[in-house]
Amino acid sequence: MTVNALPRGTSGDGAIPAPVRRAEPMVWRNPHRRDAASVLAASAFSEADMRGAEARWRRFDPLLAALFAGTEDGRIDSPLMPAGPDLARTLLGxxxxxxxxxxxxxxxxxxCIKARGGVYEVLAYAETLAEAAGLLRPGLSYAAFASGAFRDLFARHSVAVGSTGNLGFSVGVMGRALGFQVEVHMSHDAKAWKKQRLRQLGARVVEHPGDYGLAVAAARDTFRDRADAHFVDDEDSVDLFLGYAAAALDLQRQLAAAGIAVDAAHPLYVYLPCGVGGAPGGVTFGLTLLFGDAVRPVFVEPVAAPCMLVQLAAGLDRPVSVYELGLDNRTAADGLAVARASLLVARTVGPLIDAVVTVPDADLFHWLKVLWTGAGLRLEPSAASGFAALGRFLAEAPPTDLASATHVVWTTGGAHLPDAEFEAALARA
Ligand SMILES: Cc1ncc(COP(=O)(O)O)c(C=O)c1O
Incomplete structure (x- = not known):
């Protein structure tokens, strides 16, 4: 286990630490982190954008409540739960x-966290279409989006996406519920059960022998210039990013309800599994808007696919892929199996990220089992990575301001894992 020791601000390929190249776990404190105010002032996005996304979510509450059991008030949000004393002790030492x-x-x-972006972007597209068709009138309840002229309109349009699985599922569920044609392009590592569930929803699944990046590129090419279709671009979508960012308002509300202060004396460390970067990046951006420098985002990546770490270390001038370093991008954390990070995200939130921790697959299976047997949490391997990172982070690179710190581990997916998949993952611990 290693912590980087390059001078602040050093970048270029030579700044990619040797342990990363050797696929060894490491804690990388971001030497390019800057103060929140200056980063936000120069950003293409603002608090108004995040609040605009939140307002759109709320417009759709009546629709989501009508369509999906489990969202009585229409909110796609999850609880904030205290880790029990045993788990906290194990993690904090x-x-x-x-x-x-x-x-x-x-x-x-x-x-899965990807719903925060994927569902949001489908809703944004539906609203844009409805507005252009003259279907939105003042006072309309958006529950109407599920019926009549709205459905007829959506049935004449397609939504497409390239995905390792969870974004495709989110887009598929929402798109099909509104009556869109849905086409999901999937990488070789996408799990069979995820493809199967999409087909059951009525989505068209296109399988690619290549990795996530190739699946996204193929879908982008297929849907370029199609006026009757919308491509959800996991690498480059502003709507996805803002859909994720609105999650920060949910967390802010829950922290306040739990009486947890977040300020200079009470830092908030948030452990976020990172694939292409959209979900953790959007959350980071939203939390920074709300809490400024008091939030310390810690991204977590598999040792085989540390795409955000290498992009930030090498600098933001050109895209860098983990394949260039000889890494193979093969990991049981299928949602995190991404060779090249989103440049949109890296450029927007790179200077806000406190650290990136890379973890081996064995740690994911270990934590998956500990969390199931000790806390009844049913996670997929990607989602257990935050726990694997927290312990390493505190052991290897303990910040000096931990006395009144709150640590939030974001568990990003797993409840819908089929039993056989979950049992198989447990057996690998
Ligand atoms: C379970 C899970 N966690 C985290 C992520 C990371 O999200 P992103 O690819 O936007 O960084 C994914 C991506 O699919 C995922 O499926």
């Missing part, structure tokens, strides 16, 4: 502070 779990593994509708 001798360090002070408290540990909470943001339970997106149990998010209504899809059981």
């Amino acid at each position: 001798d360090a002070p502070g408290s540990v909470w779990i943001k339970a997106d593994h149990d998010l209504p509708v899809t059981g």
